[in-house]
Amino acid sequence: MRKMRTPLGCVRCCCCCFLLLLPPPLWLSLAAAKQLLRYRLAEEGPADIRIGNVASDLGIVTGSGEVTFSLESGSDYLKIDNMTGELSTTERRIDREKLPQCQMIFDENECFLDFEVSVIGPSQSWVDLFEGRVIILDINDNTPTFPSPVLTLTVEENRPVGTLYLLPTATDRDFGRNGIERYELLQE
Template identity: 30%
Template sequence: MGHKAFSTLGLLLGVFLLALQTVCGDVAYSFPEEMKRGTVVGNIAKYIGVEVGKLGARKARIDADGNSKRYCDINLSTGDIIVADRIDREGLCGKRASCVLKQELVLENPLELHRINVHVQDINDNSPQFKKDTIKFEISESASKGSRYRLDEAHDADVGQNAVQRYSIETNENFRLNVISKSGGGKYSELVLEKELDREQQQELTIVLVATDGGTPQRSGTAVIHVVVLDANDNAPVFSQAVYKASLPENSPLDTVVVTVSASDADEGVNGEVTYEFDHISDESNNVFSLDPTTGEVKVSGSIDYEELSTYEMQITAKDGLGLVSSSILIIDITDVNDNAPDTFIKSLTNPIPENVSPGTEVGIINVQDRDSESNGQVRCFIQQNVPFNWFRLSKTIILW
């Protein structure tokens, strides 16, 4: 009985020491996107204190986290971490403020696992773009000074200072530009009538709208504002709600009706006919939802994946027959369903195993992941009974011994 207790204590101590030796903390690097293949990021051998000459013998390699692509590699001759493939921040992280790639350095004999977090910095490699080249308005000559006309928002795939920072228009005697910052980030602009229009003097106006980002060098995009001067249209459409909110399971089938928006216009005839359209839609929302321009029904039109994006926010514009517009915000929260099975990745495995191997010797590292969230993403692991192996769990990693 005493000998068995002593052996158990020894195994527990061995497992504790193994945990200290096998997983050795995080290494972080930060560099801009679009770096050339082969660019040296840093020397990891010096950082973790491993002799360069031993990297090959210890089978040093870089693995990606889960099913993600391997963007970094290790030069076994120098111990340098190098860029292995093109890194496009916008393609990887969209508009998220922080973009982190998770890679892992694996060493064997003895086993070591170093997590590498690569912080990808944005560069100004995208120009602002408007949804349409021409923005059309039909404005009554009876419109009063100070009337405001919402303009399309320019989209820039970059983030932070490299995104759209300002709008401007060429000098004219009828309109000025008012730029508004949105609470969730981003900017849009409005035309403000400074001098009443006179259809008898001028039936049409053309004004160039410019969106400029804050990068170095600066990039810009343009759209043409085309104003047709008409007679009275006294009321703009008014939405029934300033903000529409809906909740939707991620496995919702195509053509599922998410919500119906509604705006009314006090005018009659063509002046009171309201049509709906999405204002600027981000790349993440594009082709996922459709909007019926007549009924205001928003339907599912593409694949929805909670693990890719859990919330969609879109701006919907209501426009009457002669061009007066108003807008409302639609927020759709996606709920998670258990649609992902756990994935198992063998990080390292000693095979075959000598029959005289000592108890407590580590023989492999297994990584288990589930892309679902909360309880749907919790994984329980079991090992087959009546086999001479045991395991312990460290974060998402299982060590067999």
């Protein structure tokens, strides 16, 4: 019985042959092109905080000065070292609650800064563009506020312990475990 070659088998064979004809940095780059770089960073940190190394996360060897990195978008808050691929924050402080894209988001994983990095090979023999995302983590940096700085609550002395009273709603720009969980009156 004779085995027949399927068109799909031919396509696979042609793709492999095509990749083998390309210089190694290019086909390695093509294989990683679908990769989305992901990092996490707490808000309100000081300037020049290291976020991660794009080169090492993409498996690109640096050091000879032949590969360069350039931040194409996301540069208001982020910067990249063009020789090492080190991604860090700029002088501009990142306040999660002030980022326009994070104003009405209540899920910690939803607030992020997107960026794009171009990687240029030796003697500009190849160029590739990678997308990345820095998730901005919420910290407890906002104090809950009531509509009025002074609240007056009348409590009758013959009410049983544990009686519930309605208070005006406080707001907190933080959320989740950093937001308001409950109100409690403490005895002084």
